[in-house]
Amino acid sequence: MSETPTISLRGVGRDFHRARTRLTERPPVVHAVRDVTVDIAPGERFGIVGESGSGKSTLLRMICGLDRPTTGEILVEGTPIHASPPRRLGWLRQRLQLVFQDPMSSLDPRMRVGDIVAEPLVGQRIGTPAERRARVAELLERVGLSADAAKRYPHQFSGGQRQRISVARALAPNPAVLVADEPVSALDVSVRAQVLNLLDEVVDGFDLTLVFVSHDLSVVRHVCDRVAVMRQGEFVEVAPTEQLYVDAQHPYTRQLLAAVPRLDAALAGRTATELAARTLAATEEET
Numbered sequence: 001m002s003e004t005p006t007i008s009l010r011g012v013g014r015d016f017h018r019a020r021t022r023l024t025e026r027p028p029v030v031h032a033v034r035d036v037t038v039d040i041a042p043g044e045r046f047g048i049v050g051e052s053g054s055g056k057s058t059l060l061r062m063i064c065g066l067d068r069p070t071t072g073e074i075l076v077e078g079t080p081i082h083a084s085p086p087r088r089l090g091w092l093r094q095r096l097q098l099v100f101q102d103p104m105s106s107l108d109p110r111m112r113v114g115d116i117v118a119e120p121l122v123g124q125r126i127g128t129p130a131e132r133r134a135r136v137a138e139l140l141e142r143v144g145l146s147a148d149a150a151k152r153y154p155h156q157f158s159g160g161q162r163q164r165i166s167v168a169r170a171l172a173p174n175p176a177v178l179v180a181d182e183p184v185s186a187l188d189v190s191v192r193a194q195v196l197n198l199l200d201e202v203v204d205g206f207d208l209t210l211v212f213v214s215h216d217l218s219v220v221r222h223v224c225d226r227v228a229v230m231r232q233g234e235f236v237e238v239a240p241t242e243q244l245y246v247d248a249q250h251p252y253t254r255q256l257l258a259a260v261p262r263l264d265a266a267l268a269g270r271t272a273t274e275l276a277a278r279t280l281a282a283t284e285e286e287t
């Protein structure tokens, strides 16, 4: 019998109704995610790449149980989550943890780092206070900080170190899945590789499944085994990372790939989103 996928998406779609501009018209519908089907295996590092507005965040929110699909099914470790209200998904908070784009806004500036890292343990009533302190110290060292970082506040750390704190917090409840939403986009180019290497290490060391979202193919290449290219709510191509680089099938993927050297060269200048928008315009001209 084949292994149960860690995450299964079956025909997943999510529509939003925009506010109507005239009373007589029907509210316009945005198909933010359309008919996404994929199985993500235990231990896989799965990347989702697409330009701004392609539906990546909407899809992630549904995988994390924070939003419900309009159509389709989502299973995490074989359990359906698509129809459950958030209060029924407490177990998912332990199995699946998130690392966000901007560690400055995702870490509470008034909390000490030790309390931030222990937060998921307290929330899920895992361990005694002494056990939590020991776990926090171990995790801080595991992500390359010293145990006494626990006594300090987020503003006392650099952007890269703050993202290490976010990773430690995500690892605290011993999750099965790490969901990283643009985890290095807000960081200086000089520290991005260090944080990507850290993610790489912890995914192996903690036997995690990784879902990694980025607008930047060069970043995804660094950490993922398989990549889905998302455009206008759809997966236009899903392929092993190296295959995607040598033999992309969809014109949009080829356009994104053609932009990668420009992205690398231009990181200090224009934002990648601007470049991706220009890439999309070029693809539309081609198709």
Ligand SMILES: Nc1ncnc2c1ncn2[C@@H]1O[C@H](COP(=O)(O)OP(=O)(O)OP(=O)(O)O)[C@@H](O)[C@H]1O
Pocket: 016, 017, 018, 030, 031, 032, 050, 051, 052, 053, 054, 055, 056, 057, 058, 059, 215
């Ligand atoms: N709550 C909402 N109400 C209405 N439209 C929405 C809502 N959330 C997302 N959308 C629309 O759905 C589409 C997909 O948005 P989404 O944020 O998922 O894209 P994204 O790829 O994550 O972009 P970004 O990288 O900029 O975050 C966009 O057209 C967006 O305007």
